[in-house]
Ligand SMILES: Nc1ncnc2c1ncn2[C@@H]1O[C@H](COP(=O)(O)OP(=O)(O)O)[C@@H](O)[C@H]1O
């Protein structure tokens with residue numbers, strides 16, 4: 001009886017529902033007839049929506065992180081380590097997480113609102129009636145697009161934030177671009193890039209799944225659509241942090257540090 | 258013999274949402290070429306009924322036979338094939354608002370025509386369907402640019418594009434002004450003549466019912482409460498039936 005009551009709680013119910021939704025994704029993704037056109041559309045749309053914001057934020061993060069780290073390093077007489085230290089944190093942590101959070105905000109809410117309004121205006125039912133599998137057409141394409149695009153955006157963010165870091169170093173110091181790149185790349189290894197890319201794949205997948213789940217199962221009425229969009233952002237952001245925590249542990253255990 | 262068989266036969270259909278028993282042993286049959294009206298209060302389960310027929314909603318029990326096939330026996334693929342023969346006009350129209358009128362009309366063809374067929378005939382099918390509803394000039398417009406009556410027509414054109422044998426209309430004139438409502442009713446009649454379709458029409462618009470319906474079923478308390486022509490039902494003394502014709 002105790003267990004039954006626990007399972008009845010909305011949180012566990014939600015987790016169960018999202019798991020079932022994810023399982024359905026894996027069933028449908030392998031079925032024949034992929035919707036390539038819609039997938040390309042979605043990739044383009046995600047890039048278009050998030051590119052500007054991701055670029056600006058990445059640039060500022062690189063710049064600010066460098067400027068703020070300098071005094072501490074100078075105090076320890078380690079100013080020469082600035083490029084290496086900053087680039088490691090930008091590559092490993094800041095660029096992927098910032099990109100994922102921006103995508104959770106823009107892409108997660110966008111998908112949640114779009115599918116939510118299609119649900120309440122019966123457009124999803126209309127697809128079903130016309131013989132097109134709406135899960136395949138709407139959900140599978142969007143989840144795959146997010147899974148592909150978030151790593152790409154994150155890689156871009158890494159590049160831009162490193163450039164921001166270079167400018168930050170150069171405000172006071174006189175480090176040439178070549179020297180900066182040399183120092184940064186010296187500090188970085190595959191062990192930094194690979195886990196960073198891999199975790200953004202999971203971030204993208206989580207953002208896509210949560211946005212689609214919230215929208216696809218939206219409740220009737222306009223406030224239902226609004227709620228889908230906001231909870232998609234909240235749940236996706238939370239998931240990004242949880243996945244990040246797991247990723248750190250996994251990387252640690254595998255000794256990739 | 259073949260033509261005597263009803264093309265839709267619903268028997269003892271039950272559907273509840275939790276404690277809310279919407280349909281209780283509901284029964285109806287639709288014959289070839291017939292326009293059957295379902296009349297009932299708001300929230301009485303009319304939409305649930307026709308959504309069960311097209312299997313957007315899974316009933317709890319009962320039998321639904323459409324064009325000779327028991328729909329609970331069909332797998333997804335067979336159901337999709339059957340759906341090509343059954344047009345569904347949503348009360349909200351359900352036009353894809355991110356697509357143009359042309360893309361809206363082409364959408365159902367994706368599943369049912371091959372790529373070659375689409376390349377060859379989609380354009381003319383779209384134009385034909387738009388002309389059937391008198392809106393040829395809207396082909397490149399977005400749904401948001403259209404008036405309520407036009408959207409209803411486009412939605413109807415989209416259901417017509419696969420040339421269904423049966424059309425299910427969910428409150429086709431609700432929310433339209435009386436003149437537009439009459440135009441839509443006229444259109445429903447002309448389509449039935451042109452393509453020889455049968456239809457289930459959900460409506461409480463007495464003008465529309467008078468113009469389009471051959472027979473009326475009153476859906477009250479989840480049951481097929483009374484059945485007959487408009488004139489027969491208007492003579493019915495049952496207070497629950499009388500309510501509708503006052
Ligand atoms: N998906 C659903 N979940 C729960 N209840 C529903 C659902 N769809 C319809 N209902 C309920 O079923 C009843 C009949 O709804 P409906 O068929 O839409 O009425 P109407 O006759 O106005 O078309 C209503 O009480 C509605 O709340």
Ligand SMILES: [Mg+2]
Nearest residue numbers: 303304348427
């Ligand atoms: Mg209804």
